[in-house]
Amino acid sequence: MTRMWRRASEWYIALLISLFSSLGSAQDDNNWLIENAPQSYRVQAGDTLWDIACRFLRDPWRWQQIWQANPAIEDPDRIYPGDRIVLSYQEGQPRLQLERSQNTRILNKQTGIIKLRPRVRELPVDRAIPAIPLHVINPFLNESRVVTPSQAKHCPPVIALDEDHIVIGAGDRFYVSRMSSLEKEDVYAVFRPEKTYIDPKTKAFLGVEGLLLGKAQVERAGEPARLILTQSFAEVKIGDRVTHTLKEKISPYFVPKYPQGEPEGQIISVFGGVTQIGQYQVLVVTGGTDRCREVGDVLAIYQTKKDIPSRLLFETDRVYRFPPLRIGTSVVFRVFDKVSYVLVMSATRPIYLLDEVGKP
Numbered sequence: 001m002t003r004m005w006r007r008a009s010e011w012y013i014a015l016l017i018s019l020f021s022s023l024g025s026a027q028d029d030n031n032w033l034i035e036n037a038p039q040s041y042r043v044q045a046g047d048t049l050w051d052i053a054c055r056f057l058r059d060p061w062r063w064q065q066i067w068q069a070n071p072a073i074e075d076p077d078r079i080y081p082g083d084r085i086v087l088s089y090q091e092g093q094p095r096l097q098l099e100r101s102q103n104t105r106i107l108n109k110q111t112g113i114i115k116l117r118p119r120v121r122e123l124p125v126d127r128a129i130p131a132i133p134l135h136v137i138n139p140f141l142n143e144s145r146v147v148t149p150s151q152a153k154h155c156p157p158v159i160a161l162d163e164d165h166i167v168i169g170a171g172d173r174f175y176v177s178r179m180s181s182l183e184k185e186d187v188y189a190v191f192r193p194e195k196t197y198i199d200p201k202t203k204a205f206l207g208v209e210g211l212l213l214g215k216a217q218v219e220r221a222g223e224p225a226r227l228i229l230t231q232s233f234a235e236v237k238i239g240d241r242v243t244h245t246l247k248e249k250i251s252p253y254f255v256p257k258y259p260q261g262e263p264e265g266q267i268i269s270v271f272g273g274v275t276q277i278g279q280y281q282v283l284v285v286t287g288g289t290d291r292c293r294e295v296g297d298v299l300a301i302y303q304t305k306k307d308i309p310s311r312l313l314f315e316t317d318r319v320y321r322f323p324p325l326r327i328g329t330s331v332v333f334r335v336f337d338k339v340s341y342v343l344v345m346s347a348t349r350p351i352y353l354l355d356e357v358g359k360p
Contacts, residue, residue: 032062033094037087045081049131050256050331050345052085056096060345061256061298061329061360069098078128078253130252131296132343136280137333139212139233140271141250145191146207146284146336152193155241159224167235170214175224176242188227190214192240197339199286200266200354206286206338209269213240254296256331258360261292263299265357268339277351281344285357288336295335299342299357301328303349327351329360 037056053060068090069076079085082101087094162173191210199206215231229236269284270277277283287293302324327349334341344351 032057032059032066033087034058040084040086043079043081043083043085043129047081047129048133049079049129052079052129053256056085056087059360061258061331063096064255064257066094066096067255068095077255080128128253131254131256132252132331132333132345133280134252136282137252137343140282140334140341141252144212144334144341145210146197146339147193147210149193149208152208152210152241155191155243158190158236158238158240158242161236161238167237168229168232169235170229170232172236173219173226173228174216174236175226177224179218179221179225179242186218187230187245188216188218188242189245190216190229190236190240190242192234192237195269197268197284199338200268206268207336209284210241215245216242250295250334252333254333256298257294257296259293259297259299259332261294261297262287263291263293263297263357263359265291265299265340267301267351267353267355267357270353275352277344278347279344283330283342283344284339285330285342286339288338288340290338293332293335293340295332297332298360299330299332300326300360301330301344301347301351302356302358303327303351304356305354324356324358327355330357 033056034054041052041055043052049063050060053063057063057066076098079098080100084099084101086097086099088097089095156176156178158174159177160175161168162175165172168174190213192213193208194211195209197206197209198204211234213232213234213236214229216227216229218225219228220226227242265285265287267277267283267285271282271284274281285299304322304324328347328351329345330342331345332340332342342357
């Protein structure tokens with residue numbers, strides 16, 4: 001009898017542990033939600049996926065974990081102005097569901113009756129809301145690039161400018177040497193190898209930043225070939241390089257997600273020439289495809305260094321490594337071989353070069 005009682009007690013304790021574990025899991029899931037999260041939200045023009053996720057979730061990158069779209073909806077990852085996001089619960093677990101706006105309400109002012117009429121709504125791709133602000137990342141989506149020195153060296157150089165100008169802009173002609181397989185319909189990118197990236201820890205070479213200057217088309221083939229600058233983002237000079245525009249398409253409609261590769265890295269550059277980095281600034285961080293990094297990866301930003309008075313540095317040879325302090329969040333939107341472009345989505349204090357990125 002004692003043995004049976006002991007087994008029953010053990011089974012009962014195991015059941016309680018399992019029950020409390022499941023309750024704890026559900027509570028953790030509910031803790032994903034912000035306090036006073038709305039029951040629904042109507043998507044507005046100008047919204048981003050990150051903005052909407054912030055209305056419901058403490059950690060916007062958890063969007064995929066509680067996202068549930070209507071199976072009948074084609075392309076549920078695309079969200080459009082007018083759509084409705086609804087917060088619901090299934091078996092105690094929070095879920096965000098998508099409802100497409102499909103009806104037009106017509107009010108009869110005489111009777112006060114509202115009639116619903118189905119309508120067809122065309123949804124062009126460019127009207128879907130992006131994951132992060134398009135106006136910030138657009139210049140970096142398809143034309144900016146990080147290349148090796150040999151790749152930069154083998155790109156045809158600009159050897160002369162029309163009318164002996166020192167610099168040229170849109171509508172001006174210029175001459176390029178060593179161009180082959182020319183097609184007048186092809187669009188070429190004009191860039192300047194400007195900045196070399198070095199890993200701060202290993203001192204390994206990571207690549208050369210190619211500053212996009214403009215786009216051009218061939219006006220006349222030959223040696224040298226004559227091109228005309230169709231778009232200008234900066235002045236073109238002799239010595240700049242020409243290459244085919246990138247064939248890859250970087251979609252801004254990705255979903256922010258937890259990184260599956262190695263998230264660790266360091267901030268090695270910031271676009272815009274600023275010293276203190278804040279929200280919506282584009283950074284270059286170490287780690288790319290070599291660390292299995294992907295577009296959409298969410299990386300937390302950590303501060304691990306402090307300014308120490310020179311007197312203390314002189315008195316001791318110790319190297320201090322402070323506990324990581326999370327100071328911001330970023331999203332990867334462009335990946336190269338050994339570096340990635342990220343956009344700062346939030347910052348609780350100024351961010352600096354050599355601050356680190358890691359798991360959110």
